[in-house]
Amino acid sequence: MTNRVKLVTVLSLLTALLLGHFTASYSQQRHKVSNLSKKFDLVIDVQTQDEHRVSGKFSIYRKGAKRPFQIIRHNETDRRLSEDNPIFVSVSEKQNGKWSSVYFEDFNFDGNEDLAIADGSNGGYRGTSYRIYLFDRSGRFVFSPSLTRLAQGPYIGIPEPDRKMRTLEVFWKSGAGFQQVERYKVIKNRPRKIYEYSKDSMAGDGNAYITTKKWVNGRWRVWNKTVKDENQ
Template sequence: MEITPKYMNRLIVSFIFFSLSWIMFSQVTFVTDSFSDHYYGKVYVADTTEILSPGWIAIYKKGTDKELIRVEAEDLAVSYTNNSVEVNVKELPYGEQSVIMYEDFNFDGIKDFAIQDGQNSCYHGPSYQIYLAEKGQFVFSDEFTSLAQNYCGMFGVSSEDKQLYTMTKSGCCWHQFARFDVVQNKPREVYRLEEGIDFSIPQFFNTTIFEWNGKKLVETSSVRNLSVDIKDCLFSFDIPAKKKKVVLFNSDEYITYAFLNEFNEVEYFYPNDKDTASFELTTRNESDTLRFSTKDAQYIIYNTDTKVGIKVITKGKIYDMPGDVYSRESGRMFYLFDYGLVNLRGEDLRKWLPALSD
């Protein structure tokens, strides 16, 4: 086929047209003005075909078109609707969070701006720069911005409580939740809850609370819970008179003892140091006895077909805490030898009677 000059010109025009169309589609500046009667925003996106794109966000005053705020970003996550960008979307902590938020952050009755500056919060989540309304201007706040950078996404706002809320995490197994008052136009942390797995003993789940005491944030409570289902433990029983529970469980091939209250909180556990701790188990036909000692006391768990309990010997006194045999999980303890537990010693002294001949 012979390519004539006329046909070549058509090819060139078509190529230019499609190239311009692609450029126009990829690089877009959106205008959004529905969030305020006094201000509007522009959002420039370098490549709308990408989930994350370089760009910038600017806020202008209506009527004068004066630029009040401009924030550059390497990674904007823009949500589009009806050929525009969404504003004031805040699905905390992991949901959609728009590039512009217009809300009263310092509870002075005047709305402020949060402008997305990239994905710099936890786990490459959206981060924001905060500009507070002040005498007709918007002033950058380093203190408020830190709340939208150092946690997971944008912070929450409770106008009713006049408090700000943050959340952050590390992996699957540690979370932090915090609340802030606003004092002298700055956020002040007044409450923090940290919860997560105790990595030294993964079967424990720790919860620690810090509260403002008028001068500083101090620890006010720390609770350790057993996160393992009782039915999955090696051995357990209730002590009804004390509203307590004795539990033995396998922690990385080490037998571990825990003494729980009625709220499943761990009041005491052993061992603290797996390398120096040991349990001594003696089993007979009619009974099991498990012993372990600390520097302050000796513990004896006794178990027969008709009774179960624990004795604590300390300072020359014996404290006997009988358990409920009907609450007992796993029956006898001789099978503990089958687990190959590193810190379990002892003897299986059960004697087997010869079978009767016919």
């Protein structure tokens, strides 16, 4: 084999490898979501950047419209969106162990559906984290930093709205020995903590120390209780 033939062969192999890498690194998926909202449809265009990162373009349509009225782009989103058939469910399915990459939910209890979009794995235990966008008077979804904080670590998953009590509930834990539940009222589109329940059994003395806090008349009321740790 001449040097020229060898060079052509090597270049051909390198080209094939680069093209294969490019195709694998930039594979694309499109998902149409119409089951989450009564008012809106969503078209998600996902691009796999590398083995660790997936980006997404989220085009929001009013039901029956042919053109989106708003487009939101995330440099990073849920890797599950790179799969062929990701599930799209409501927040209530979180109790059944089913998590969605996007949610339409009224997070500020103003009667309008808001939008939560996964922005990677920044939640507790490297779980899915979200950015929350509130539907405002201008008819667009506007990013809410304060509510988004409740959908990032250390909290696990999306905040769960209680429509009757008009509160948001979040949960986080540290190993098997500590867990905490928090509830928030949303006042002028900002969350304010009104309840906290924690259970701490990390002392290793066979006990679990329970602390309950409630915001009452402008101040915190605190109750402490010690119980036998059922896990020991």
